[in-house]
Amino acid sequence: MPLMFLEVPSGLDRSAKAELLAGLTAVIDKTYQFPDTRIFLREYPQENVCQDGRVDAGPIRPVGFLEAPELSNVDAKRLLVVGLQEVIAQHYAEIADVEQTLILINQYPLENVGWLKQLQSDNPMIVQAVEALNS
Template identity: 45%
Template sequence: MPQFFIEAPAGIGREAKQQLMIEVTAAIEEAFRMSPDIQVWLREYSGENVAYDGRLYGDEPMRLVCFLEAPEFTGEDVSRAMTKRINDAIEVAYEGIANTAETLILMNRYPLQDAGFQGRLQSDDPELVEAIKRLNGA
């Protein structure tokens, strides 16, 4: 159920996108151990549709921003490793296209009672509740 959104400049090819998706999915799966329920979304923008401090991009490489929407868990070391692995994959995919040294990854984590799926709260799914308990070492 983790969702990962990548806001990035247009310009990488299909193979680079596929490899990026594989690497990002693997990093999230390693952290959450919730495969095969991980989605990665790539949203691409031209420089004329993104501004930095009010100026349209164009003279400098665009920065990427990513959003993780996922269940709440407490593993700071796991988050650190996942962030590093995702950033490494982004650096490879966007080398020469974007400013990958300043990629921002924002992690929004939700208690299961604050996420609905298939018409019910995730806190009503006993398997998911147990998986999150294991993830958090409880």
């Protein structure tokens, strides 16, 4: 059930996008070992991005928003962030300022997540997976 929105410059072809999305999914799935990882790619032309108050301020700095269950293990978060940034850098190095990639992690307690017509705090499989993740 992790969800990621990736805000990036336009410019990757379909094949590169497929590789990017597969790589991001692999990193997320390695951390959150349960189903339904979704990633939405949002692409912007340079003229539609303002950085530090300026349009055309240089290469776009990617931003990733990860919406996921609570993860209390800081080392796991570190590995997750590094993995996501590496995949983004691998695909956008030529068209974005990948050194400045920002990853924002928004965490949700399971009682604030609804999926498959139930709160995930009522889903034993997800509760066990999150408990194992945070042990």
